[in-house]
Amino acid sequence: xxxxxxxxxxxxxxxxxFNGTFGNGERLDEVQLSARFGVSxxxxxxxxxxxxxxxxxxxxxxRGVFVRQPGPIELIEMFEVxxxxxxTCARFAAxxxxxxxxxxxxETNRRCHAAVEAGDADLYYxxxxxxxxxxxxxxxxxxxxxxxxxxxxxxxxFRRTQLRLRGRLKQSMQEHEQIVAAxxxxxGSHAAEVMRGHVAVQGEKFHHLMASLKTAAA
Amino acid sequence: xxxxxxxxxxxxxxxxxFNGTFGNGERLDEVQLSARFGVSxxxxxxxxxxxxxxxxxxxxxxRGVFVRQPGPIELIEMFEVxxxxxxTCARFAAxxxxxxxxxxxxETNRRCHAAVEAGDADLYYxxxxxxxxxxxxxxxxxxxxxxxxxxxxxxxxFRRTQLRLRGRLKQSMQEHEQIVAAxxxxxGSHAAEVMRGHVAVQGEKFHHLMASLKTAAA
DNA sequence: ATTTTGCATCTTGTATACAAAAACATTGAC
DNA sequence: GTCAATGTTTTTGTATACAAGATGCAAAAT
Numbered sequence: 001x002x003x004x005x006x007x008x009x010x011x012x013x014x015x016x017x018f019n020g021t022f023g024n025g026e027r028l029d030e031v032q033l034s035a036r037f038g039v040s041x042x043x044x045x046x047x048x049x050x051x052x053x054x055x056x057x058x059x060x061x062x063r064g065v066f067v068r069q070p071g072p073i074e075l076i077e078m079f080e081v082x083x084x085x086x087x088t089c090a091r092f093a094a095x096x097x098x099x100x101x102x103x104x105x106x107e108t109n110r111r112c113h114a115a116v117e118a119g120d121a122d123l124y125y126x127x128x129x130x131x132x133x134x135x136x137x138x139x140x141x142x143x144x145x146x147x148x149x150x151x152x153x154x155x156x157x158f159r160r161t162q163l164r165l166r167g168r169l170k171q172s173m174q175e176h177e178q179i180v181a182a183x184x185x186x187x188g189s190h191a192a193e194v195m196r197g198h199v200a201v202q203g204e205k206f207h208h209l210m211a212s213l214k215t216a217a218a
Numbered sequence: 219x220x221x222x223x224x225x226x227x228x229x230x231x232x233x234x235x236f237n238g239t240f241g242n243g244e245r246l247d248e249v250q251l252s253a254r255f256g257v258s259x260x261x262x263x264x265x266x267x268x269x270x271x272x273x274x275x276x277x278x279x280x281r282g283v284f285v286r287q288p289g290p291i292e293l294i295e296m297f298e299v300x301x302x303x304x305x306t307c308a309r310f311a312a313x314x315x316x317x318x319x320x321x322x323x324x325e326t327n328r329r330c331h332a333a334v335e336a337g338d339a340d341l342y343y344x345x346x347x348x349x350x351x352x353x354x355x356x357x358x359x360x361x362x363x364x365x366x367x368x369x370x371x372x373x374x375x376f377r378r379t380q381l382r383l384r385g386r387l388k389q390s391m392q393e394h395e396q397i398v399a400a401x402x403x404x405x406g407s408h409a410a411e412v413m414r415g416h417v418a419v420q421g422e423k424f425h426h427l428m429a430s431l432k433t434a435a436a
Numbered sequence: 437a438t439t440t441t442g443c444a445t446c447t448t449g450t451a452t453a454c455a456a457a458a459a460c461a462t463t464g465a466c
Numbered sequence: 467g468t469c470a471a472t473g474t475t476t477t478t479g480t481a482t483a484c485a486a487g488a489t490g491c492a493a494a495a496t
Contacts, residue, residue, distance in 0.1 A: 005480075046264070081361055143292060259450095260450050260451065448487080448488085456478085
């Protein structure tokens with residue numbers, strides 16, 4: 001299945017916004033981007049419309065599109081929702097999860113733990129993401145799974161910065177293990193509660209990092 | 219603020235899909251639609267891309283776009299998520315809601331009740347929607363509010379059919395009142411619990427109506 | 437000096453033209 | 467008669483051309 005140029009451009013633009021090449025409020029000019037990517041305006045335009053729908057940029061008809069980084073308040077709100085969605089996944093999963101998936105979660109946690117010991121933040125990040133992805137799937141609700149993946153993807157660039165808080169890693173691992181334990185016992189409300197705190201803390205502690213972000217004022 | 223033709227077309231196509239003019243799996247031809255709306259392919263194309271992102275149609279590159287009505291399983295999943303999101307709204311609202319909003323909810327419930335008495339299903343529908351919209355806002359989380367509105371909008375055509383179940387109306391009203399009472403007492407978990415059931419029942423009872431839907435088999 | 441109005445320019449939105457890939461049908465081989 | 471190969475046709479994806487609204491500046495009026 002061959003992808004369209006416009007999709008590739010959308011992904012690239014997304015990355016450029018995530019890594020801060022295009023700052024908040026910056027205008028994205030169609031012709032400029034066309035030249036940059038060596039294509040005509042059409043695919044660039046389709047890419048911009050896609051980004052506008054996913055909320056990464058704002059589109060003012062006849063005026064242009066502007067980068068729209070979420071401000072601190074919106075980020076906290078998004079983390080709050082993420083926490084609720086993941087808690088829901090955990091609660092659902094408690095009654096629906098397979099033994100196969102439980103051991104898979106344990107496996108992932110083991111690798112995650114090893115990554116912490118080795119100080120391999122990148123590996124930790126990948127395995128951590130996998131842990132959460134498994135839980136989404138084991139919620140037994142594909143729609144919920146997709147929504148979680150969508151929001152996780154949007155929060156990804158802000159979540160990454162969290163990992164630099166050294167002390168948090170070990171606590172995070174303990175929470176993972178608590179979640180798996182609760183799931184193994186079929187204790188949905190406990191799994192949900194731990195998961196909620198596990199994710200929400202990222203949003204609550206987030207303001208500690210606000211100084212290091214360019215998106216200080218909305 | 220003048221809207222674009224492509225946006226207008228997207229809305230019209232959405233409506234045509236909702237009301238079943240375009241059945242599930244049907245192919246949406248760009249040139250055909252261009253002729254139908256009296257415009258060129260460009261705005262039609264942009265509209266289709268927008269619908270594809272919102273999940274109403276599926277876009278296969280170089281092959282075309284096809285109507286993608288959610289099947290019964292996906293619908294139940296979506297209602298399940300809607301129930302969780304609204305329950306979250308209720309729980310948040312319990313600690314954040316203003317007295318002003320509480321009386322507004324009571325007002326809306328009163329009009330809702332009157333609509334039931336008068337047998338005015340349409341008015342009931344509008345006031346019911348307002349009730350929920352107020353709760354979204356009073357969650358104090360704008361992002362959550364927007365997500366709820368988005369999903370509600372998507373489920374709207376399937377929710378409407380629920381109202382024909384006569385017996386459900388009165389019970390639904392009682393639930394509304396229970397929710398407001400719980401909110402007034404600041405009992406978030408109870409408000410959430412009632413709300414969850416209030417919304418979820420639409421999904422659970424949904425299969426009773428499956429026969430009347432064209433989207434029987436995925 | 438400040439505001440307002442008209443013009444020039446720029447940018448977006450839409451139409452059309454072209455390229456390439458996929459669907460389709462026809463024809464030929466087995 | 468079925469299946470495969472090839473050529474034709476249709477349809478999407480991209481480029482370009484055109485139309486119209488938005489922005490900015492300058493000049494004139496208050």
